[in-house]
Amino acid sequence: MEKRKTILSGTLHLLKWILLLFLLSLALLPIVWLMISSLRTNLELQTSPFGWPRQFQWVNYSKALHMASLPRLLLNSVTVAALAVLINTLATSMASFILAREFFKGRDVLYTIFTAGVLIPVISFMVPYFSLITKSGLYNTLTALVLVYASVNIPVSIFLVTAFMKSIPKELEEAAIIDGCGFFKRFSTIILPLSRSGIVTAATFCFIYSWNEFVMAMLLTSSIESRTVQLGIKFFTSQFITDYAGMYAAVVITIIPSVVGYVLLHNKIIGGLTAGGVKG
Amino acid sequence: MHIVGSNKKRIWLARILFLLPVSLLFFFFFIYPFLFTLYTSLTQWRGIGAMKFNGLANYGKLLADATFRKALKNNVVWALSQGFIQVPLACLVAMILVRKPRFWKALRTAYYLPNVISTVALAMVWVAIYNVKGPLNAILHALFGVEKLNWLGNPDVALFAVIFQTVIYIGYFMIILLAAAMNIPRSYYEAAEIDGAGTFRQEWHITLPMLRGTLVTTMTLAMAYGMRHFESTFLMTGGGPAYATTTMGIDLYLKMDALRYSEASTVGVILILMGTVVISLIRILFGTSDPMSETAQ
Numbered sequence: 001m002e003k004r005k006t007i008l009s010g011t012l013h014l015l016k017w018i019l020l021l022f023l024l025s026l027a028l029l030p031i032v033w034l035m036i037s038s039l040r041t042n043l044e045l046q047t048s049p050f051g052w053p054r055q056f057q058w059v060n061y062s063k064a065l066h067m068a069s070l071p072r073l074l075l076n077s078v079t080v081a082a083l084a085v086l087i088n089t090l091a092t093s094m095a096s097f098i099l100a101r102e103f104f105k106g107r108d109v110l111y112t113i114f115t116a117g118v119l120i121p122v123i124s125f126m127v128p129y130f131s132l133i134t135k136s137g138l139y140n141t142l143t144a145l146v147l148v149y150a151s152v153n154i155p156v157s158i159f160l161v162t163a164f165m166k167s168i169p170k171e172l173e174e175a176a177i178i179d180g181c182g183f184f185k186r187f188s189t190i191i192l193p194l195s196r197s198g199i200v201t202a203a204t205f206c207f208i209y210s211w212n213e214f215v216m217a218m219l220l221t222s223s224i225e226s227r228t229v230q231l232g233i234k235f236f237t238s239q240f241i242t243d244y245a246g247m248y249a250a251v252v253i254t255i256i257p258s259v260v261g262y263v264l265l266h267n268k269i270i271g272g273l274t275a276g277g278v279k280g
Numbered sequence: 281m282h283i284v285g286s287n288k289k290r291i292w293l294a295r296i297l298f299l300l301p302v303s304l305l306f307f308f309f310f311i312y313p314f315l316f317t318l319y320t321s322l323t324q325w326r327g328i329g330a331m332k333f334n335g336l337a338n339y340g341k342l343l344a345d346a347t348f349r350k351a352l353k354n355n356v357v358w359a360l361s362q363g364f365i366q367v368p369l370a371c372l373v374a375m376i377l378v379r380k381p382r383f384w385k386a387l388r389t390a391y392y393l394p395n396v397i398s399t400v401a402l403a404m405v406w407v408a409i410y411n412v413k414g415p416l417n418a419i420l421h422a423l424f425g426v427e428k429l430n431w432l433g434n435p436d437v438a439l440f441a442v443i444f445q446t447v448i449y450i451g452y453f454m455i456i457l458l459a460a461a462m463n464i465p466r467s468y469y470e471a472a473e474i475d476g477a478g479t480f481r482q483e484w485h486i487t488l489p490m491l492r493g494t495l496v497t498t499m500t501l502a503m504a505y506g507m508r509h510f511e512s513t514f515l516m517t518g519g520g521p522a523y524a525t526t527t528m529g530i531d532l533y534l535k536m537d538a539l540r541y542s543e544a545s546t547v548g549v550i551l552i553l554m555g556t557v558v559i560s561l562i563r564i565l566f567g568t569s570d571p572m573s574e575t576a577q
Contacts, residue, residue: 132312214400269396
């Protein structure tokens with residue numbers, strides 16, 4: 001009996017680890033594969049898609065940076081993501097301050113409307129976004145992408161930042177009001193600094209979204225001046241047609257910012273996800 | 281009295297000022313597009329010229345449209361597979377990690393990683409994996425002698441292939457479920473242990489019932505995401521071969537690309553309706569609260 005039990009629990013233990021390690025390899029495989037492929041020669045890549053490079057071809061990276069319009073695309077992506085994050089966090093922290101710390105009729109309705117945006121699949125807005133951006137003369141500009149990315153993230157940011165601001169104890173603010181702090185001072189010297197952590201979480205989500213977004217960038221831009229890296233690696237592959245190794249090097253360069261950001265801020269991201277999930 | 285009145289006015293002015301940026305962006309990128317899509321779906325319009333009111337004709341046309349019907353069917357498969365395969369798998373992993381095996385924190389971090397990498401890069405990797413000469417065929421051939429398949433080019437298996445790769449995204453649901461599982465008081469398990477309940481019975485009678493709300497939330501969310509699926513399929517197969525992997529999102533894009541704006545908008549309206557109706561229905565059926573408690577992509 002005792003023995004059967006140990007065998008059973010031993011098997012379970014083994015199965016558990018097989019599952020965990022299988023999923024781990026699936027999660028890490030894409031990045032590892034891209035990194036290895038980016039260091040192989042084209043001949044090696046053609047012979048077999050999976051394999052270890054005989055010699056690390058670091059030259060692929062310098063080729064990628066020179067051959068493609070990669071530097072320009074990277075600059076565009078950085079600009080778009082930075083501005084989208086800036087606008088999004090500024091606008092949503094101001095609004096969240098009102099939604100979390102002020103009391104008036106209709107406040108909760110407003111909060112529900114803003115956050116309900118998350119229920120809408122943004123791809124269903126391809127036609128209106130295209131029409132709106134073209135009509136306002138913003139087609140093929142970085143501004144178009146900045147506005148779309150900052151807006152699409154409003155529901156998530158409002159949700160995260162409002163929840164955070166609501167958790168700040170009232171007493172802190174009341175003391176400030178007694179000291180004669182006005183509306184703006186309450187926001188800028190008390191609530192905003194105390195909500196930094198929540199705002200950083202929202203900003204991280206907004207950055208990852210803006211950096212990785214593909215569909216709207218494809219829809220709203222048409223030339224190198226305003227395209228982002230995601231479109232670059234998808235559509236400017238013609239530049240690489242004989243140089244897959246260089247293309248993989250370019251792809252690795254484009255995923256570095258989000259991976260580094262994630263490694264540095266993963267606690268905030270996981271915290272942000274669970275802030276939502278546990279309540280449900 | 282007068283001072284209080286003007287003070288009140290000033291506070292309202294400040295409140296409006298603070299709400300203005302978000303309200304403007306939200307109006308132009310959520311409210312207006314929603315109304316625009318709804319209206320366009322009722323007209324005949326090819327992107328230029330005046331819109332001609334057309335009633336519900338586009339909806340009738342769409343129901344008879346073979347590619348749309350195929351897309352709709354694929355979307356249902358997508359939604360069900362995400363809700364009933366991905367979430368249970370994520371739940372299983374969460375139930376393992378909540379017992380804090382070695383490296384559980386590192387595993388949690390690693391499982392979420394694919395969610396922050398661009399779909400463009402990941403699709404490229406999967407195209408290589410599914411290649412006829414790729415590793416998947418090599419492994420299957422070596423292990424089971426299976427004939428080599430063109431996973432993304434064969435209409436019989438392409439849909440399976442594009443859905444299977446979403447298994448790398450389970451980290452998202454796993455993290456939500458894990459956080460909920462961690463909130464279950466340990467005393468419940470200790471009491472069950474004293475009563476002689478083994479691991480399985482503890483999971484079945486304590487963890488799963490306690491996770492019910494979160495499970496409904498994550499399943500709803502997974503199905504809603506399955507419904508709106510676009511990117512990785514578009515990048516891997518473009519909806520082909522022979523529309524085998526097309527989804528409503530891809531159908532919308534292709535119709536728009538062919539300047540069939542009204543029909544594209546009609547697909548958009550149906551997409552919005554299906555997503556919100558599915559979510560609301562499940563919420564009403566299972567009575568879970570706070571539809572807004574989901575976050576992030």
